[in-house]
Amino acid sequence: xxxxxxxxxxxxxxxxxxxxxxxxxxxxxxxxxxxxxxxxxxxxxxxxxxxxxxxxxxxxxxxxxxxxxxxxxxxxxxxxxxxxxxxxxxxxxxxxxxxxxxxxxxxxxxx
Numbered sequence: 001x002x003x004x005x006x007x008x009x010x011x012x013x014x015x016x017x018x019x020x021x022x023x024x025x026x027x028x029x030x031x032x033x034x035x036x037x038x039x040x041x042x043x044x045x046x047x048x049x050x051x052x053x054x055x056x057x058x059x060x061x062x063x064x065x066x067x068x069x070x071x072x073x074x075x076x077x078x079x080x081x082x083x084x085x086x087x088x089x090x091x092x093x094x095x096x097x098x099x100x101x102x103x104x105x106x107x108x109x110x111x
Contacts, residue, residue, distance in 0.1 A: 003027065004096060009087040012099040016092055017045050018053035024090050025057045031085035033078070035093040035102060037065035060085050066098045075105035082106060 001020050003011035015036060016024065024032065032054050038046050047063045054061040062085060064077045082089065082103075091099035 001027075003029075003090055004100075006100065006103050010082065010089050010091060010103055012096040012103070013090060013092045014095050015044060016050070016090075018049050021050065021053040021057050021059065025059055027090075029059065029088055029090040031060040031062070031081075031087070031089045033081050033085070033089060033091035033099065034061065034063050035066045035078075035091055035099045037067055040067075041094065064102070066093065066102065070098065070102045070105055075102060075109060078102040079106045079109065 001013055001016055001023055003013040005011045011029070021032070032050065034047050034050055036044065047061070051061040051063075062081045064074055064081060066074050070078070091102070093099050
C-alpha cells in the first residue's frame with residue numbers, strides 16, 4: 001500500500017484489503033473512507049469486511065460509494081466525513097481517482 005497524500009488530513013490509495021488495515025494503522029491513519037461500491041469487481045473485499053478489520057484495529061470506517069463521477073450528494077457526504085472522522089484519513093476506491101475527485105469537489109465547494 002502506497003498512499004498519496006492530498007493534505008495533512010487526507011491520503012488516497014487504490015483498493016486495500018482487510019489485511020492492509022493493520023498497515024494503514026501503522027502508517028498513522030485513524031479512519032478509512034471506502035469509495036468503491038461493493039461488488040464492483042471480482043475478489044474485491046466488501047465494506048463490511050473492511051469495517052470489521054478497521055474496528056479490530058481501533059479505526060473508524062465510513063462507506064461513501066461512487067460509481068463514475070462523484071455527484072453533489074457524495075461530495076457533501078465526503079465533506080461531512082472529513083469534518084467528523086478522526087484524522088488522518090485514508091480514502092480509497094479501485095485506483096484512488098474517485099477518492100481524489102471527491103476531495104477536489106470538497107475543495108471547490110469550500111472555496
